[in-house]
Amino acid sequence: MIADQLELHVSTVSRVLHGTSGESGRAAGPATVERIRRLADELGYRPNPHATGLRTRRSNLIGVLVPRLSDIVLALIYEGIEEAAAGHGLSTFVTNTHDDPGIQRSRTEMVLARRVDGMIFGDAYADARFLAEVTARGVPFVLVSRRAGDLPSVTCDDHLGGRMVGEHLLALGHRDVAVVAGEPYASTGIDRTAGFVAAYASAGIEIPAPRVVASGFDAPGGRAAAEQLLACGPPPSAIFAVNDFAAIGVLGALRDRGLRAGTDISVAGFNDTPLAAELPVPLTTVRSPMREVGRRGVDLLTRLLRGEQAESERLRPELVVRASTAPAPPG
Amino acid sequence: MIADQLELHVSTVSRVLHGTSGESGRAAGPATVERIRRLADELGYRPNPHATGLRTRRSNLIGVLVPRLSDIVLALIYEGIEEAAAGHGLSTFVTNTHDDPGIQRSRTEMVLARRVDGMIFGDAYADARFLAEVTARGVPFVLVSRRAGDLPSVTCDDHLGGRMVGEHLLALGHRDVAVVAGEPYASTGIDRTAGFVAAYASAGIEIPAPRVVASGFDAPGGRAAAEQLLACGPPPSAIFAVNDFAAIGVLGALRDRGLRAGTDISVAGFNDTPLAAELPVPLTTVRSPMREVGRRGVDLLTRLLRGEQAESERLRPELVVRASTAPAPPG
DNA sequence: CTGAAAGCGCTTACAG
DNA sequence: CTGAAAGCGCTTACAG
Numbered sequence: 001m002i003a004d005q006l007e008l009h010v011s012t013v014s015r016v017l018h019g020t021s022g023e024s025g026r027a028a029g030p031a032t033v034e035r036i037r038r039l040a041d042e043l044g045y046r047p048n049p050h051a052t053g054l055r056t057r058r059s060n061l062i063g064v065l066v067p068r069l070s071d072i073v074l075a076l077i078y079e080g081i082e083e084a085a086a087g088h089g090l091s092t093f094v095t096n097t098h099d100d101p102g103i104q105r106s107r108t109e110m111v112l113a114r115r116v117d118g119m120i121f122g123d124a125y126a127d128a129r130f131l132a133e134v135t136a137r138g139v140p141f142v143l144v145s146r147r148a149g150d151l152p153s154v155t156c157d158d159h160l161g162g163r164m165v166g167e168h169l170l171a172l173g174h175r176d177v178a179v180v181a182g183e184p185y186a187s188t189g190i191d192r193t194a195g196f197v198a199a200y201a202s203a204g205i206e207i208p209a210p211r212v213v214a215s216g217f218d219a220p221g222g223r224a225a226a227e228q229l230l231a232c233g234p235p236p237s238a239i240f241a242v243n244d245f246a247a248i249g250v251l252g253a254l255r256d257r258g259l260r261a262g263t264d265i266s267v268a269g270f271n272d273t274p275l276a277a278e279l280p281v282p283l284t285t286v287r288s289p290m291r292e293v294g295r296r297g298v299d300l301l302t303r304l305l306r307g308e309q310a311e312s313e314r315l316r317p318e319l320v321v322r323a324s325t326a327p328a329p330p331g
Numbered sequence: 332m333i334a335d336q337l338e339l340h341v342s343t344v345s346r347v348l349h350g351t352s353g354e355s356g357r358a359a360g361p362a363t364v365e366r367i368r369r370l371a372d373e374l375g376y377r378p379n380p381h382a383t384g385l386r387t388r389r390s391n392l393i394g395v396l397v398p399r400l401s402d403i404v405l406a407l408i409y410e411g412i413e414e415a416a417a418g419h420g421l422s423t424f425v426t427n428t429h430d431d432p433g434i435q436r437s438r439t440e441m442v443l444a445r446r447v448d449g450m451i452f453g454d455a456y457a458d459a460r461f462l463a464e465v466t467a468r469g470v471p472f473v474l475v476s477r478r479a480g481d482l483p484s485v486t487c488d489d490h491l492g493g494r495m496v497g498e499h500l501l502a503l504g505h506r507d508v509a510v511v512a513g514e515p516y517a518s519t520g521i522d523r524t525a526g527f528v529a530a531y532a533s534a535g536i537e538i539p540a541p542r543v544v545a546s547g548f549d550a551p552g553g554r555a556a557a558e559q560l561l562a563c564g565p566p567p568s569a570i571f572a573v574n575d576f577a578a579i580g581v582l583g584a585l586r587d588r589g590l591r592a593g594t595d596i597s598v599a600g601f602n603d604t605p606l607a608a609e610l611p612v613p614l615t616t617v618r619s620p621m622r623e624v625g626r627r628g629v630d631l632l633t634r635l636l637r638g639e640q641a642e643s644e645r646l647r648p649e650l651v652v653r654a655s656t657a658p659a660p661p662g
Numbered sequence: 663c664t665g666a667a668a669g670c671g672c673t674t675a676c677a678g
Numbered sequence: 679c680t681g682a683a684a685g686c687g688c689t690t691a692c693a694g
Contacts, residue, residue: 047687054385
C-alpha cells in the first residue's frame with residue numbers, strides 16, 4: 001500500500017482507513033489519523049478488493065439472475081437492485097438466463113465461482129427444485145418478481161392484482177371472460193390468474209378451463225394465445241393478459257380480426273409498462289412497483305447476510321383504468 | 332487448496348489446472364495430471380478469483396456503463412456483451428448512468444476500484460471530455476452504440492442508416508420532411524440526422540433548420556418534439572425520428588391531432604425494436620444489429636487487452652419498410 | 663498508540 | 679517431473 005510512504009506500518013494505515021474509525025477512534029493518534037486520511041484521498045487510494053476479499057472472505061458482490069433484461073419489467077427491477085446495492089456498498093453481476101434451466105444452472109455456477117456473498121433470482125421456477133439445490137450449497141439468496149415455495153422473496157402481490165382486474169371487469173358487467181395466463185412455471189402468471197379467477201368465483205362465476213390459456217410473456221405469445229381464444233365459438237367480452245406485452249399481442253390479434261379493443265372486446269394487462277399509456281388504445285393495467293421490488297430484494301438479502309430473520313414481502317399493486325376496458329355490451 | 336489432499340504440492344496442482352496444460356504437457360507426469368484433474372472436478376474445484384486476481388493482477392472482469400438497461404436497445408447490446416464476455420471467460424459489471432455525467436464519473440470510479448481489466452461505455456458523449464480523463468487513467472476501453480472522436484468503438488453505421496431513410500422518403504416523393512433528432516450529445520442521433528440530411532442534400536433539397544428538432548430518446552420526448560413541429564405552419568409530409576421510441580411518441584402526437592400515420596403523414600423510426608412491427612400502424616424503421624454491436628465490442632476490447640491494434644467498426648444497418656411510410660400526397 | 667507477524671489462495675520463476 | 683519459496687495487498691488478533 002502506497003500510503004506507508006509516510007513511514008507508518010500498513011497495519012496502522014489499515015486500521016485507520018477501516019470502518020473501525022467510526023468507533024471510539026482507537027485506531028491511531030488523531031494526528032496520524034489525519035495524515036493518513038489526507039494522503040489516502042489525495043492519492044485516490046482504494047483498497048484492492050481482491051486482497052480484501054481473500055483476507056475477509058467477503059466479496060461485497062452479489063449475483064443477479066433474470067430471464068432477460070430486454071424485458072423492461074426485469075430491467076426496472078434491476079435498476080432498483082443496482083441502486084440499493086450501491087447504497088450498501090455492494091456490486092452486482094447480472095446475467096440473462098432466458099428462463100432456460102441449463103443456463104440458470106451454469107450461470108449460477110459461474111457467479112458462485114466468483115465468490116459472491118449472495119444471490120438474487122428473478123427467474124425462479126414455481127417448482128423450486130433447482131433453488132433447493134442452491135439452498136443446499138449454503139449461499140444466501142432471495143427471489144424477486146417471482147416467488148417459489150416459502151423461499152424468501154419480494155414480489156408484487158400478484159394475487160391481489162389479478163383480483164383487482166377481476167373486480168374491475170365484473171363491475172363493468174363482463175361475465176364471459178378469458179385469461180392469457182403466461183408461462184405455467186412462473187408464479188407471476190399463476191398468482192395473477194388465480195386472483196382473477198378467485199374474484200369471479202366470489203361473484204359466483206366459474207371461468208371454464210378453455211378460457212384460461214397459457215402463453216409466452218411477450219407480444220407474439222399473447223397474440224398466439226388470443227388467436228387460440230378467438231378461433232372457435234363466441235369470443236369472450238373481455239380478456240385479461242397477465243402482462244402488458246402479452247396484452248399488446250392480444251391487441252394485435254384483435255386488430256387483425258377487425259375487432260376494436262375497448263369497444264368490442266375489453267383488454268387488460270399487468271405491470272403498467274411505460275408503453276401501456278402510449279398505445280393507440282391506452283391499456284388498462286395494474287401498476288406494480290418494479291424498482292421497489294428490486295430495492296427491497298436487496299434489503300432482504302442484506303438482512304440475510306447479517307444472519308437476521310427474513311420475511312418475504314408482497315408489495316401492493318394499483319389498478320390503472322384506461323380506454324381498453326369498457327362496459328360489457330348489453331345482453 | 333483442497334486438492335493437495337492427494338499429497339502433492341499446491342504448485343504442482345496449480346500448474347496442472349492452469350492453462351499450461353494445452354501446451355506440451357510438461358506440467359506433471361501423466362498419471363499425476365490425471366489424478367489431479369479427477370479430484371478437481373469431483374470436488375467441483377474453482378480457483379478463488381480473489382487470490383488469482385491478487386497474484387496475476389488480472390481480474391477477468393469488465394465494467395459496462397449504459398444510459399439505461401430499461402431501453403431495450405441497450406438491453407440487447409448488453410445481451411451481446413454478456414454472451415461474448417462469457418465466451419472469453421470474462422464477467423461483467425453493468426450499471427445504469429442515466430446519461431448523467433456525475434453518475435458516469437462515480438460509477439466509473441466504483442468499477443475501477445473493483446480492478447476491472449477494461450471497460451465498455453455505451454453512454455459516450457460526443458464531446459469526449461470525460462473519456463479523455465479515462466484514457467489518461469490508462470484503462471483500456473471501447474465504446475459501443477455511440478462513438479466519440481476517434482476512440483475505438485463499435486456502432487451501427489448510423490450515417491448510412493439515416494441516409495437510407497432519406498432515400499426511401501425521397502423515393503416516395505416526400506420533399507417537405509422533418510427530423511426528430513434525439514439528444515445533441517449522442518452520436519447516434521447526430522449521425523442519423525446527418526445521413527438523412529445528406530440524402531436530401533444529394534437530391535438538391537435543403538432541410539430548413541426549424542425542421543430538425545432535438546428530443547429525448549423516449550416516447551414522451553418524441554411526442555414533445557412532434558408537437559413542436561406541428562404547432563405552427565403547414566406540417567411536413569414525413570417525419571424521421573432517430574429512434575423507435577421517439578417515433579412512437581410521434582405517432583401518439585399525430586393521433587391526438589387526428590392525423591393518420593402513413594396515410595396523412597409518413598413516420599420512420601430507427602432500430603427495429605421488437606414493438607415496431609406490432610404497432611397498430613407498423614413502423615418503417617432501420618434494423619441495427621444490436622446484439623452484434625455488443626459482441627464485437629467485447630471482441631474489440633479483448634484485442635485491446637492483448638495489446639493488439641484495434642480498429643473501430645461500423646456495422647451495416649438495413650431498412651425495413653412497413654405501413655407507416657407511404658407515397659407523399661400529390662402536390 | 664503503533665508495530666510485527668501470520669495468513670487468506672493462488673502463480674511463477676527457480677531448484678533439484 | 680515435482681517441491682519450496684516468495685509475494686500479490688490486505689486484515690486481524692496480539693504485543694509492546
